[in-house]
Amino acid sequence: MPYISDRNRMLSCPFCGRSQEMPRQIDMRFGQTTGGRCECGAVYVYDESGRMLGEAFNDALVLLYGGDYDAAYSAGEDEYEEEIITYQKRLHRYVQGSAPFDRSAKYLFLKKTSPVSEKDKQRPKII
Numbered sequence: 203m204p205y206i207s208d209r210n211r212m213l214s215c216p217f218c219g220r221s222q223e224m225p226r227q228i229d230m231r232f233g234q235t236t237g238g239r240c241e242c243g244a245v246y247v248y249d250e251s252g253r254m255l256g257e258a259f260n261d262a263l264v265l266l267y268g269g270d271y272d273a274a275y276s277a278g279e280d281e282y283e284e285e286i287i288t289y290q291k292r293l294h295r296y297v298q299g300s301a302p303f304d305r306s307a308k309y310l311f312l313k314k315t316s317p318v319s320e321k322d323k324q325r326p327k328i329i
């Protein structure tokens with residue numbers, strides 16, 4: 203499986219392992235964010251500052267709920283899973299997780315814990 207050696211060179215979904223396209227600008231109801239959506243139903247937001255402020259998380263949550271702010275903000279913590287991918291610029295590689303005080307750029311991934319419905323998969327048009 204030759205892809206193993208290149209695994210950390212590309213951004214891949216921490217939930218299903220699919221490689222991801224580079225994040226793109228997404229129009230939100232309030233401003234813009236940068237991120238994308240995986241085929242497995244996960245969404246991610248790119249946080250260049252690496253500080254993982256609440257903003258990136260809120261954006262990701264809204265994307266996860268297809269732009270529905272009410273659903274996103276009323277979602278319980280057990281309704282989704284969170285994973286962080288850190289981009290180590292110096293080493294040109296992506297690693298799962300993040301160290302405290304690490305200011306590397308990060309990708310915050312969220313995925314619903316409940317089975318992803320077909321409806322969810324058909325909603326990526328907002329992003």
Ligand SMILES: [Zn+2]
Pocket residue numbers: 215216217218219220240241242243244
């Ligand atoms: Zn995925």
